[in-house]
Amino acid sequence: xxxxxxxxxxxxxxxxxxxxxxxxxxxxxxxxxxxxxxxxxxxxxxxxxxxxxxxxxxxxxxxxxxxxxxxxxxxxxxxxxxxxxxxxxxxxxxxxxxxxxxxxxxxxxxxxxxxxxxxxxxxxxxxxxxxxxxxxxxxxxxxxxxxxxxxxxxxxxxxxxxxxxxxxxxxxxxxxxxxxxxxxxxxxxxxxxxxxxxxxxxxxxxxxxxxxxxxxxxxxxxxxxxxxxxxxxxxxxxxxxxxxxxxxxxxxxxxxxxxxxxxxxxxxxxxxxxxxxxxxxxxxxxxxxxxxxxxxxxxxxxxxxxxxxxxxxxxxxxxxxxxxxxxxxxxxxxxxxxxxxxxxxxxxxxxxxxxxxxxxxxxxxxxxxxxxxxxxxxxxxxxxxxxxxxxxxxxxxxxxxxxxxxxxxxxxxxxxxxxxxxxxxxxxxxxxxxxxxxxxxxxxxxxxxxxxxxxxxxxxxxxxxxxxxxxxxxxxxxxxxxxxxxxxxxxxxxxxxxxxxxxxxxxxxxxxxxxx
Ligand code: ATP
Numbered sequence: 001x002x003x004x005x006x007x008x009x010x011x012x013x014x015x016x017x018x019x020x021x022x023x024x025x026x027x028x029x030x031x032x033x034x035x036x037x038x039x040x041x042x043x044x045x046x047x048x049x050x051x052x053x054x055x056x057x058x059x060x061x062x063x064x065x066x067x068x069x070x071x072x073x074x075x076x077x078x079x080x081x082x083x084x085x086x087x088x089x090x091x092x093x094x095x096x097x098x099x100x101x102x103x104x105x106x107x108x109x110x111x112x113x114x115x116x117x118x119x120x121x122x123x124x125x126x127x128x129x130x131x132x133x134x135x136x137x138x139x140x141x142x143x144x145x146x147x148x149x150x151x152x153x154x155x156x157x158x159x160x161x162x163x164x165x166x167x168x169x170x171x172x173x174x175x176x177x178x179x180x181x182x183x184x185x186x187x188x189x190x191x192x193x194x195x196x197x198x199x200x201x202x203x204x205x206x207x208x209x210x211x212x213x214x215x216x217x218x219x220x221x222x223x224x225x226x227x228x229x230x231x232x233x234x235x236x237x238x239x240x241x242x243x244x245x246x247x248x249x250x251x252x253x254x255x256x257x258x259x260x261x262x263x264x265x266x267x268x269x270x271x272x273x274x275x276x277x278x279x280x281x282x283x284x285x286x287x288x289x290x291x292x293x294x295x296x297x298x299x300x301x302x303x304x305x306x307x308x309x310x311x312x313x314x315x316x317x318x319x320x321x322x323x324x325x326x327x328x329x330x331x332x333x334x335x336x337x338x339x340x341x342x343x344x345x346x347x348x349x350x351x352x353x354x355x356x357x358x359x360x361x362x363x364x365x366x367x368x369x370x371x372x373x374x375x376x377x378x379x380x381x382x383x384x385x386x387x388x389x390x391x392x393x394x395x396x397x398x399x400x401x402x403x404x405x406x407x408x409x410x411x412x413x414x415x416x417x418x419x420x421x422x423x424x425x426x427x428x429x430x431x432x433x434x435x436x437x438x439x440x441x442x443x444x445x446x447x448x449x450x451x452x453x454x455x456x457x458x459x460x461x462x463x464x465x466x467x468x469x470x471x472x473x474x475x476x477x478x479x480x481x482x483x484x485x486x487x488x489x490x491x492x493x494x495x496x497x498x499x500x501x502x503x504x505x506x507x508x509x510x511x512x513x514x515x516x
Contacts, residue, residue, distance in 0.1 A: 008327040011389050012258050014401060018460050020044065020385065021259060033255025033263040040460050041381070043411030043441065045266075047506070048380050049245055051409060052268045054510055055293055056243040063241035063270065064234055068222025070247060071203065071213050076221050079350035080343060081315075086217060087194040089170055090253045096184035101253050102170045102192045105179050106158050111329075113151035120144050159310055167192040197250045199263075215249035220372060222246070223271045224343045227368075228355055231273075238357055238368060239282065241272040245377070257328055259378040266377035273368040275359065276341065282371045283318045283338040290336060290373050291322060296513050297406050299387045305330055315342030322375075324383040333383055334375035341367040384409070388461065403461030404484055407504040412462045413440040414500060417453050419469040421446050429468040432478065432493055436466075440500055458483055463504060466496060 015021040019038035023030040037045055057065050077083050089102040120143055125132045138144055154177065161169040171192045180187055198217050202210040216222065223242045230242055245268045255261050274282045287306070295301050307330075309319040318338040323330040344367045348355045356365040388404045407413070416433040418425035426446055436442045443462070445453050450467060457465050467479040471490075480496050481488045491499075502508060 004327045008258075008386070010391065011327065011386055014389060014459070015041070015258075015385060033252060033261065035259050035262060035378075040411040044384070044405070044409060044461075045377060045381055047409035047411070048384065049266075049268065049377060050506060051297075051509060052293070052375070052380075053243065053245060054506065055513060056241070056270055059510060059514060060241065062236070062239060063243055063272075064230060064236070065243045065245075066223065066226055066230060067246065068219070068226060068244060070216050070249075072216060072221065072225065074211065074213050075350055076225060076347070077198065077214050079346040080221050080224075081346070082198055082214075082217060083196075086198055087196050088253050089167055089192045090195045091171065091174065091192045092190040093181035093184055093186065094188040094190060095186045096181050098181060098183055099253055100181075102167075102174060103158075103162060104254065106154070106170070106173055106177075109177050109179055110151060110155055110158065113147050113154070116147045117144050117151070120147070167194065195251075195253055197252065199249050199251055216247075217250050218248050218374070219244050219246045219267045219269045220271060220374065221343070223269065224347055224370075227271075227273065227344060228353075231357065238359065239272060239274040239278070241270050243268070243270040245269075257326075257331075259382050260326070260328075260331065262378060267374060268377055268380075269372065269374045272371040272373075273357070274371060275362075276366055276369045279338045279340070279369040279371060280318060283336065286371050286373050287320055287336050290334060290375075293513065294322060294324075294334075296509065297384070297409070299384065299406075303383075303387060307332070313337075313339075315340055324379075325387075326383060327386055331379075333379045334373065337372045337374070339370045339372055341369050343370065344368065400455055400458050402458040402483065405461035405463070406509065407463040408506045408509040410461045410463050410504070411441065412443050412457070412460060413504040414464040414466055415443040415445055415453070415457045415462050416466050416468065417444075417450060418446050419450060419467055423470065424473060425468050425470070428472055432466065432468065435493070436497065436500070439497075440504060454481060454486075464496075464500060 018040060020041035022036045022038055024034035024036050025031045053065065056063050090099055091102045091105070092099050117138075120141060121134060121137060124137050124141070125134065154173070157169070157173060160166070161173065168191075171189065174189060175187065178187060199215040200212055201215065203213045204210045223244055226242070230236060231240075246266065247264060248267050249264050252261050252263055255263060272282060272286065291304060291306070294304055303325040305323050307321040307323050309316075309321070312319055316337050316339055320336050321332040322334040322336070324333045344355045348367065355367060357368050358365045384405065385403070390402050390404060391399060392402055393399050405411075414436060416429045416436070418429040429444065429446070433442050433444045443457075445456070447453070454465055461483070463483045465481040465483075467481065469479070472478050477490050477492055478496060479488050480491050480499065
């Protein structure tokens with residue numbers, strides 16, 4: 001088994017053991033691709049949401065938030081195209097009885113060519129050392145060129161089949177490239193079929209004539225159908241944005257990789273309404289602004305990359321993903337799309353209501369164009385969690401599991417620990433905890449040795465521990481232990497409070513965003 005797979009398994013086990021993420025309905029053997037967040041998980045998740053919400057609504061004069069309902073009029077999903085086209089191509093293996101997304105099987109095959117090329121490059125880099133010219137090698141090495149040619153050929157055929165919705169050719173690609181089921185190892189495939197990802201339910205009692213409604217597969221439509229309400233009541237002038245955080249539901253064919261692909265998940269979406277013709281300028285702006293937001297967390301600049309879409313949805317005129325390096329490779333965390341005026345125009349058509357903006361500068365009315373930024377809270381959580389987890393070797397056979405969360409989003413900001421459970425130390429510790437708890441999420445722990453308590457806090461990513469000992473009773477000083485360096489300093493409680501205010505507040509993170 002690949003080492004990265006082991007790492008990922010350890011991370012999943014850690015997330016459960018320390019109260020971050022639990023399988024939904026676990027005592028009933030679980031519900032596939034649905035997860036619950038535990039006592040520490042909910043704090044981390046809420047902090048990620050606050051970081052996004054405040055960066056959007058507090059740092060931009062022209063972005064406001066809403067919270068629309070999950071249920072919406074079913075015609076909305078007809079207008080948006082979800083009823084007819086929110087499909088994934090699925091294929092079954094007749095031997096293993098497992099179901100796959102045909103596009104994902106083919107994308108994995110394309111990725112194999114990339115891996116082969118990268119292996120050749122890495123081998124040559126090792127052989128040639130400092131004098132290695134990677135660009136030249138990629139352009140001239142016959143083996144690399146051959147892999148590249150095959151990759152491009154497959155890629156072009158795949159894109160054409162997807163764009164033309166040619167399900168027969170998707171199957172033929174799988175057969176031609178001899179793609180096997182990873183479980184049965186056979187090529188005994190069914191035909192490829194389309195599968196709609198929306199969950200349907202009924203609203204109202206059957207006696208009244210119930211109406212079919214959908215659980216929303218994205219939060220964006222709640223923004224589009226409220227565009228006029230917000231624009232008018234907020235007296236908003238273009239360009240302006242509407243932000244929303246909320247649950248979305250997709251009946252994913254293949255749910256895998258823990259909370260990466262769930263059937264119930266949460267999105268943070270912002271629709272930015274602009275003048276037609278200015279959309280590509282704003283697309284570029286949001287592409288950069290969103291990447292800065294990610295990098296500002298300090299998880300490592302090389303962990304991000306853009307993936308520009310070659311296959312654009314029929315209504316989009318530019319689209320890119322921000323990908324993050326997960327233990328299972330670079331994967332999409334956020335999408336940024338230039339959606340033209342498609343959605344608003346469709347709602348204008350289906351509702352029969354005018355959804356136009358009167359531009360006082362141009363003295364004309366039009367349907368605004370939209371740039372969308374759409375990020376999954378759970379995928380963001382996963383990227384933070386995976387990149388912050390470390391099984392750290394401390395030498396002499398000792399090691400600790402530590403989560404190096406950026407302090408402002410850590411679930412617990414500080415732990416107050418009396419060195420021993422007697423001599424008035426617990427009382428003093430409680431006094432300090434009560435002072436700090438109004439500003440910082442603060443835990444009190446007096447069980448077990450101080451070393452064990454430090455490890456427990458490391459394992460949930462608490463950036464600071466404050467230890468109260470006998471000297472505290474004499475001169476009021478405490479020991480402040482920092483999670484990553486494990487350095488300890490003797491300080492007054494005032495000084496500790498000052499350090500905490502600087503290091504763990506969300507403001508510090510937000511201010512860096514503006515300065516950069
Ligand atoms: P994918 O190609 O991975 O299915 P997508 O391109 O369909 O994702 P979008 O419709 O652009 O995703 O949704 C925006 C964001 O919502 C994604 O970048 C991702 O972070 C999140 N997201 C989408 N589907 C899921 C899911 N099933 N589970 C968790 N997060 C999701």
